[in-house]
Amino acid sequence: xxxxxxxxxxxxxxxxxxxxxxxxxxxxxxxxxxxxxxxxxxxxxxxxxxxxxxxxxxxxxxxxxxxxxxxxxxxxxxxxxxxxxxxxxxxxxxxxxxxxxxxxxxxxxxxxxxxxxxxxxxxxxxxxxxxxxxxxxxxxxxxxxxxxxxxxxxxxxxxxxxxxxxxxxxxxxxxxxxxxxxxxxxxxxxxxxxxxxxxxxxxxxxxxxxxxxxxxxxxxxxxxxxxxxxxxxxxxxxxxxxxxxxxxxxxxxxxxxxxxxxxxxxxxxxxxxxxxxxxxxxxxxxxxxxxxxxxxxxxxxxxxxxxxxxxxxx
Amino acid sequence: xxxxxxxxxxxxxxxxxxxxxxxxxxxxxxxxxxxxxxxxxxxxxxxxxxxxxxxxxxxxxxxxxxxxxxxxxxxxxxxxxxxxxxxxxxxxxxxxxxxxxxxxxxxxxxxxxxxxxxxxxxxxxxxxxxxxxxxxxxxxxxxxxxxxxxxxxxxxxxxxxxxxxxxxxxxxxxxxxxxxxxxxxxxxxxxxxxxxxxxxxxxxxxxxxxxxxxxxxxxxxxxxxxxxxxxxxxxxxxxxxxxxxxxxxxxxxxxxxxxxxxxxxxxxxxxxxxxxxxxxxxxxxxxxxxxxxxxxxxxxxxxxxxxxxxxxxxxxxxxxxxxxxxxxxxxxxxxxxxxxxxxxxxxxxxxxxxxxxxxxxxxxxxxxxxxxxxxxxxxxxxxxxxxxxxxxxxxxxxxxxxxxxxxxxxxxxxxxxxxxxxxxxxxxxxxxxxxxxxxxxxxxxxxxxxxxxxxxxxxxxxxxxxxxxxxxxxxxxxxxxxxxxxxxxxxxxxxxxxxxxxxx
Numbered sequence: 001x002x003x004x005x006x007x008x009x010x011x012x013x014x015x016x017x018x019x020x021x022x023x024x025x026x027x028x029x030x031x032x033x034x035x036x037x038x039x040x041x042x043x044x045x046x047x048x049x050x051x052x053x054x055x056x057x058x059x060x061x062x063x064x065x066x067x068x069x070x071x072x073x074x075x076x077x078x079x080x081x082x083x084x085x086x087x088x089x090x091x092x093x094x095x096x097x098x099x100x101x102x103x104x105x106x107x108x109x110x111x112x113x114x115x116x117x118x119x120x121x122x123x124x125x126x127x128x129x130x131x132x133x134x135x136x137x138x139x140x141x142x143x144x145x146x147x148x149x150x151x152x153x154x155x156x157x158x159x160x161x162x163x164x165x166x167x168x169x170x171x172x173x174x175x176x177x178x179x180x181x182x183x184x185x186x187x188x189x190x191x192x193x194x195x196x197x198x199x200x201x202x203x204x205x206x207x208x209x210x211x212x213x214x215x216x217x218x219x220x221x222x223x224x225x226x227x228x229x230x231x232x233x234x235x236x237x238x239x240x241x242x243x244x245x246x247x248x249x250x251x252x253x254x255x256x257x258x259x260x261x262x263x264x265x266x267x268x269x270x271x272x273x274x275x276x277x278x279x280x281x282x283x284x285x286x287x288x289x290x291x292x293x294x295x296x297x298x299x300x301x302x303x304x305x306x307x308x309x310x311x312x313x314x
Numbered sequence: 315x316x317x318x319x320x321x322x323x324x325x326x327x328x329x330x331x332x333x334x335x336x337x338x339x340x341x342x343x344x345x346x347x348x349x350x351x352x353x354x355x356x357x358x359x360x361x362x363x364x365x366x367x368x369x370x371x372x373x374x375x376x377x378x379x380x381x382x383x384x385x386x387x388x389x390x391x392x393x394x395x396x397x398x399x400x401x402x403x404x405x406x407x408x409x410x411x412x413x414x415x416x417x418x419x420x421x422x423x424x425x426x427x428x429x430x431x432x433x434x435x436x437x438x439x440x441x442x443x444x445x446x447x448x449x450x451x452x453x454x455x456x457x458x459x460x461x462x463x464x465x466x467x468x469x470x471x472x473x474x475x476x477x478x479x480x481x482x483x484x485x486x487x488x489x490x491x492x493x494x495x496x497x498x499x500x501x502x503x504x505x506x507x508x509x510x511x512x513x514x515x516x517x518x519x520x521x522x523x524x525x526x527x528x529x530x531x532x533x534x535x536x537x538x539x540x541x542x543x544x545x546x547x548x549x550x551x552x553x554x555x556x557x558x559x560x561x562x563x564x565x566x567x568x569x570x571x572x573x574x575x576x577x578x579x580x581x582x583x584x585x586x587x588x589x590x591x592x593x594x595x596x597x598x599x600x601x602x603x604x605x606x607x608x609x610x611x612x613x614x615x616x617x618x619x620x621x622x623x624x625x626x627x628x629x630x631x632x633x634x635x636x637x638x639x640x641x642x643x644x645x646x647x648x649x650x651x652x653x654x655x656x657x658x659x660x661x662x663x664x665x666x667x668x669x670x671x672x673x674x675x676x677x678x679x680x681x682x683x684x685x686x687x688x689x690x691x692x693x694x695x696x697x698x699x700x701x702x703x704x705x706x707x708x709x710x711x712x713x714x715x716x717x718x719x720x721x722x723x724x725x726x727x728x729x730x731x732x733x734x735x736x737x738x739x740x741x742x743x744x745x746x747x748x749x750x751x752x753x754x755x756x757x758x759x760x761x762x763x764x765x766x767x768x769x770x771x772x773x774x775x776x777x778x779x780x781x782x783x784x785x786x787x788x789x790x791x792x793x794x795x796x797x798x799x800x801x802x803x804x805x806x807x808x809x810x811x812x813x814x815x816x817x818x
Contacts, residue, residue, distance in 0.1 A: 181680065189670060196655065199656045
């Protein structure tokens with residue numbers, strides 16, 4: 001029963017994606033080329049990494065608004081660790097990932113220990129982390145990274161952008177964890193009914209801490225790839241990326257109230273959004289028009305899915 | 315003497331379930347009419363019909379001050395002078411006392427604006443007439459104690475010229491001193507000719523205040539008597555009924571060694587210094603009114619609210635339980651009071667719910683074994699007789715009784731040695747009820763140690779080998795099955811004033 005419901009949403013989404021691809025391909029002959037599609041995959045990776053973990057966050061009934069700020073903070077720290085402190089770049093990267101994970105852990109602690117609603121907790125740290133990033137950077141950017149570093153954001157492996165491999169691996173692992181492990185089952189249970197989950201002996205707080213930490217880690221990983229892709233570090237990096245990620249997750253059928261959602265759905269949501277953005281700009285439509293259309297698609301998909309969902313229940 | 319309010323042959327059906335059957339009821343001016351019965355007896359439904367919240371089934375008649383109605387509405391109730399003071403007080407915490415009293419019918423000046431000084435003056439008079447000289451009409455209601463808020467509610471009712479005042483368990487949340495003040499107020503209202511419907515389970519209050527008492531059981535009227543014609547024993551017997559032995563076919567118990575020994579267990583001031591022993595194969599009943607600390611005791615043993623004092627011994631080994639997970643690992647299971655909130659994840663399937671506390675049984679260490687999960691659920695469905703389309707059915711679609719069996723199945727899947735059941739049959743139909751009772755008896759016979767918390771006296775008396783009676787967070791009596799009767803257990807449950815003294 002649950003599976004049928006979930007598949008239904010994802011089927012709609014898949015059909016919609018195919019439809020969008022066909023329409024967009026007919027609008028511009030540059031759209032449906034291997035080069036363009038791979039390049040779009042490259043552009044999708046940062047949002048994608050964040051959205052994959054955001055799926056877990058939203059399934060537990062939470063939200064993480066601070067991911068964009070964590071991305072900015074880690075990007076700046078990467079520059080500071082490497083250039084100002086003179087650490088070797090691999091160590092700077094490692095430290096950056098650590099800081100991002102800690103930032104996520106702090107979110108988790110605020111949410112689980114002090115019972116602050118996730119929306120408010122991460123709205124607070126959204127401002128906090130971005131403020132720290134801007135304080136550290138003082139509006140200066142860092143450039144001049146060594147060539148090997150750009151492999152991550154600009155290179156290819158077996159003809160596919162390197163970061164797309166990373167996104168693929170993260171997606172696969174996340175899908176397996178969520179769909180096939182005891183831990184993933186706990187995530188769904190917490191999202192549907194936290195009290196019953198706790199009364200059943202599930203370690204609700206630990207699950208949440210792990211998820212928010214992972215969310216911070218994903219944002220930090222996205223930061224490293226972002227810096228490598230654009231070859232520079234600035235403190236306003238990742239501003240607003242949380243909304244793109246949340247849009248993809250929700251478009252993918254994850255319930256904002258918690259309990260329902262899949263990784264496959266999120267991936268489809270990501271692909272549909274990226275295809276629309278790219279295809280429409282190739283077809284000569286201005287970016288404000290694209291945003292309007294993405295908003296409309298989001299609402300339409302949810303409406304359709306609710307419609308079927310309701311019919312299925314009666 | 316005229317009658318203020320009269321009901322003849324009133325019934326009410328909810329979703330095919332007749333919760334009120336052909337009830338007659340009346341209230342005279344200047345009397346306190348106590349309405350008694352167990353949880354689910356139909357008291358609340360009756361009150362809601364009188365105050366116009368629910369419409370009764372066709373066929374009954376409601377007569378208010380000479381006018382006949384088929385059904386009341388909140389408007390006709392207000393016009394007929396019927397006011398209700400609910401258990402959960404319906405006031406606006408950010409408004410002042412005077413504003414709350416006169417909300418919706420505030421006095422106006424000739425220009426049409428609110429007459430604040432008159433409103434404050436009349437508010438003052440009303441409160442003075444309730445002996446509440448210390449209550450400030452300008453205070454924000456949110457800053458008041460529960461007892462004072464209740465007085466504001468009563469003043470509000472009087473400001474609308476209430477002639478029939480319904481009080482739904484008015485003393486449930488009050489301390490002893492406030493209970494006495496409330497009684498003074500109630501007596502004063504009676505002297506002024508107000509008819510009061512007083513809903514309560516507390517026998518001492520009823521005997522002090524009531525002129526007549528009406529008892530409901532399972533929605534049916536058992537009787538209306540002048541208070542002089544009843545005794546505590548006869549009232550409890552009327553509330554509980556007598557056919558306990560036939561309702562609960564209990565197998566002969568096979569009681570073994572002590573499994574759980576609790577000594578001086580406390581959690582804050584809600585569970586105070588509780589000691590008991592639980593043996594293999596025994597059903598220990600915990601009786602007490604709502605708020606007596608029964609559930610809090612269970613939550614403490616189960617690790618949701620870890621104990622602040624005292625010890626728990628399992629098989630003679632002292633342990634401390636600080637989380638439900640730990641309790642589960644020690645072989646303790648808890649079937650909670652609130653099925654929908656604490657017991658089940660309703661949007662998930664039977665299989666997913668049954669495995670939830672025993673996920674270690676359906677994993678190979680890394681991945682879920684979905685086939686094992688399904689067969690675990692199939693086992694529970696067969697063992698407990700859950701009526702369902704199959705293990706993949708969503709739990710929320712099942713009836714209450716079958717949902718409760720799923721909760722039970724979830725905990726039996728952990729192979730517990732100690733099973734705590736909190737209100738195991740609340741809100742489920744008679745058939746499922748007796749199936750659960752039969753199962754409980756069988757589990758005990760197989761050697762499980764069971765703690766059963768229940769508000770239903772017949773259930774406690776019918777199932778338990780021993781009864782621990784709680785009152786005000788402490789245990790006031792432990793009664794063997796042989797000596798447990800509605801009179802002994804009921805008296806220990808309801809003797810509010812004495813419990814504290816006995817414990818001290």
